[in-house]
Amino acid sequence: MTPHIRMDVRETLLMAMQAVWAHRFRSGLTILGIVIGITTVVTVASLLTGVRKGIVDFFQEFGPDNIFIAKVSGDPSGGGARPKELKRKPMRPEYAEYLKTVVRSVEDVGIGIFINPPPGKIFTIKVPGFESDNFFISGATANSYEISPREMKAGRVFTREEAQRGQRVALLGSSLADALFPAGERIGQSFLMDGVEYTVVGVFAEAQGGFFGENGLDRQVVIPFETAHMRYPQAENYMLTAKARTGQRADALEEIRDALRKLRRTPAKDEDDFALSTADSIIANFDKIVGMILLVSIAISAMGLLVGGIGVMNIMLVSVTERTREIGIRKAVGARRGDIVLQFLTEAITLTGVGGILGVTFSMAVVLLVSFLVPSLRSEVPAWAVITGFSVSVAIGVFFGVWPAVKASRLDPVDALRYE
Amino acid sequence: MSPFHNLKTAISLAADSIHAHKLRSFLTLLGIIIGVASVIMVGAAIDGLGAYAEESTAKAFGADSFLVAQIASVGNLTRRQVVAKQKRNKRIRNEDVAYLRQVTGESIIYSPYQQRVDDVKGDNQTYEGSAIIGSAASLPDIRDVPISEGRFFTETEERMRQPVAVIGEDLRNALFFGASPLGKTIKVRGIDLTVIGLLEKQGSSFGRSLDNPVYMPVTVWQSIYGGKNGSAVFGKGRAGSGLSMDEALDTTRAALRSHFHTPPGQDDNFDTLTPDSVRSFVGQILAVIAGIVVPVTSLSLVVGGIVVMNIMLVSVTERTREIGVRKSLGARQSDIMLQFLTESVMLSLAGGVLGVALGAVVAAGLTQLFGTTLKVTLPYVLLSVMVSTVVGIVSGWYPARKAARMDPVEALRAE
Numbered sequence: 001m002t003p004h005i006r007m008d009v010r011e012t013l014l015m016a017m018q019a020v021w022a023h024r025f026r027s028g029l030t031i032l033g034i035v036i037g038i039t040t041v042v043t044v045a046s047l048l049t050g051v052r053k054g055i056v057d058f059f060q061e062f063g064p065d066n067i068f069i070a071k072v073s074g075d076p077s078g079g080g081a082r083p084k085e086l087k088r089k090p091m092r093p094e095y096a097e098y099l100k101t102v103v104r105s106v107e108d109v110g111i112g113i114f115i116n117p118p119p120g121k122i123f124t125i126k127v128p129g130f131e132s133d134n135f136f137i138s139g140a141t142a143n144s145y146e147i148s149p150r151e152m153k154a155g156r157v158f159t160r161e162e163a164q165r166g167q168r169v170a171l172l173g174s175s176l177a178d179a180l181f182p183a184g185e186r187i188g189q190s191f192l193m194d195g196v197e198y199t200v201v202g203v204f205a206e207a208q209g210g211f212f213g214e215n216g217l218d219r220q221v222v223i224p225f226e227t228a229h230m231r232y233p234q235a236e237n238y239m240l241t242a243k244a245r246t247g248q249r250a251d252a253l254e255e256i257r258d259a260l261r262k263l264r265r266t267p268a269k270d271e272d273d274f275a276l277s278t279a280d281s282i283i284a285n286f287d288k289i290v291g292m293i294l295l296v297s298i299a300i301s302a303m304g305l306l307v308g309g310i311g312v313m314n315i316m317l318v319s320v321t322e323r324t325r326e327i328g329i330r331k332a333v334g335a336r337r338g339d340i341v342l343q344f345l346t347e348a349i350t351l352t353g354v355g356g357i358l359g360v361t362f363s364m365a366v367v368l369l370v371s372f373l374v375p376s377l378r379s380e381v382p383a384w385a386v387i388t389g390f391s392v393s394v395a396i397g398v399f400f401g402v403w404p405a406v407k408a409s410r411l412d413p414v415d416a417l418r419y420e
Numbered sequence: 421m422s423p424f425h426n427l428k429t430a431i432s433l434a435a436d437s438i439h440a441h442k443l444r445s446f447l448t449l450l451g452i453i454i455g456v457a458s459v460i461m462v463g464a465a466i467d468g469l470g471a472y473a474e475e476s477t478a479k480a481f482g483a484d485s486f487l488v489a490q491i492a493s494v495g496n497l498t499r500r501q502v503v504a505k506q507k508r509n510k511r512i513r514n515e516d517v518a519y520l521r522q523v524t525g526e527s528i529i530y531s532p533y534q535q536r537v538d539d540v541k542g543d544n545q546t547y548e549g550s551a552i553i554g555s556a557a558s559l560p561d562i563r564d565v566p567i568s569e570g571r572f573f574t575e576t577e578e579r580m581r582q583p584v585a586v587i588g589e590d591l592r593n594a595l596f597f598g599a600s601p602l603g604k605t606i607k608v609r610g611i612d613l614t615v616i617g618l619l620e621k622q623g624s625s626f627g628r629s630l631d632n633p634v635y636m637p638v639t640v641w642q643s644i645y646g647g648k649n650g651s652a653v654f655g656k657g658r659a660g661s662g663l664s665m666d667e668a669l670d671t672t673r674a675a676l677r678s679h680f681h682t683p684p685g686q687d688d689n690f691d692t693l694t695p696d697s698v699r700s701f702v703g704q705i706l707a708v709i710a711g712i713v714v715p716v717t718s719l720s721l722v723v724g725g726i727v728v729m730n731i732m733l734v735s736v737t738e739r740t741r742e743i744g745v746r747k748s749l750g751a752r753q754s755d756i757m758l759q760f761l762t763e764s765v766m767l768s769l770a771g772g773v774l775g776v777a778l779g780a781v782v783a784a785g786l787t788q789l790f791g792t793t794l795k796v797t798l799p800y801v802l803l804s805v806m807v808s809t810v811v812g813i814v815s816g817w818y819p820a821r822k823a824a825r826m827d828p829v830e831a832l833r834a835e
Binding site for chain 1: 443444447448450451454455458462499500503506507713716717719720722723724726727729730731733734
């Protein structure tokens, strides 16, 4: 009985690494192919995920338990609404009180109003020496920031008393505050907006996330709802934010819908003539689009990986042919088919595995570079991309290395030893 | 020995070598094929997008017409830009159109064009969100208004403010349940209109249906919505006038400038739009997309080149003896280089051609499947062929040089 020589994992790995090293240049080129493929796929996936995260963070800011009630679906400040929706009856601020008292699953309701300049006019905001028209005006009730809290860089939100008295106080978004008051204390300063003077009582911290690094909230001026109503009585672009009691958001959604239909006297057979949305629903809508783009991009970049895999198969086949004699000797000395397969498969996996590690490392470098060049784009390589990238590279080694390995194992030792 | 003879020898040697290792050569080919095919398909997709945009522009504009308005631009304007234009540009009113007609005489056809979205009522149904368009009777002479039943309104009807209308397929289906709408009545903002024509089905463009307009004389439109805000004006050189579109546009601009008393040297105080400006806008967007997507796809081709280089190196190592023999028989360095370079170029070129074929087949298949047009255009084909040749030369260069530089003595001694 010929003694059977078992190979253990470490020895297999060592043999594979020796074989790879023996033909350094050739292995290097093969690995290079895999590296390019993996780098492309992981980089594209990471950048797109970063974009998506920016959008998700933007909407998370609005609070998970909150329900937004507006006349139109989509952007509540009114841009790009469908004409059918624009004709709907506007929201009324009175609804807020009603919803708060009647709907039990609702804890509180805040009112916001978007002030758009009338056609032909632009709003300007002025301080001595500087003027701008790059900002948005909105009004909010004092409780809005208990419902959707935002971090403040300085100062505080206006109080109920200030709001009730219709005082001309304002909160500024971070970029706007930097532009108007680049140096020194902002709290207590005043500025002129649309001909009226306001005093700053608070400055928001930078808003999280955004679309490609842009967040409109950073250029926002928020004045008390009552003040806005007095100054701009014709504005009727209201948005109500209802905060549901913890865990009761689903109930609140339905109850609010029923309450509003009753208030607006919507006939039973008609659709809602308003839009209810939550942070989740908005994110889900976006995810559909981003998901598709992600899929297409990965498919395109995966082509390079496919070609790299073919390269691996090709080189392994050459390697098998070159080492026919060696295989013959091993078999003659007692190696079984499985051992031969394992040996060559390990070689292939070593090649692609190294390629995978290098590829992931390179993509981290590329993503880092992108985050320097385009700081507004949040780019980082997510953990799942690293793991997936490495696993894919190993899988490629298995998939494209299996056939050459099996071919090697099938060699007749007699013929192999005879091979010149 | 003529260089041509050398080339012939090289080609036959290369063909033999490729043939001798069929599997290896096939796999190498496959790498190039995939790389080229993906570039071709991506290029086809982008060109298909471009063709789609071009089609939609043609439907909106017609071949030689231009548009003049207070505000007219491709793409979105920021609020600031809109307000600035409203301040600076003049509205084009009925009297301005009359002036243009008078000044240019018969050589240029004009039609005012006003559009608003509104609901249209039939006997029992209402169609929401129809495009209510007011124009002159001359509109069909300027751009395509394909009528499938009935007719467009006449100049007399326009002058007499006859409440007549031409409607699109979507309205016919919604309001009249597929029956002929001719002679029936529709109501817009409380005004009754008689349907005298039906538009051919046009399909949709960028997700919006083109079959929901109601065309009516601009005089009637203005009696419903008012005429103070000015309108856009379509213009086109009349067929017999000998004016090209650019000439007609220039004549119109000159006339308007003098009518608006625009000082010479100052920009026009109105906007103009031509099919070309729309095209260049679309072209810019496509260029940006292509600039990102094509290089990423090309990386797969680079990997294919790496595979070629790798295999060529193996090939050189295997044939060390053969190279030694050739050299000792008198082959010069350049002959050896030519031999191996030819082999790698042949492989890459074959892969390139096959890749183009594969890309074309897949593009055609996808066109059938999805209905979107993916055209395989000549520039991308030429690009792929050229690039695969270059890939063959570049990846074959190092191995070929290595082979050429071998010392024949050492080579002959090799195992």
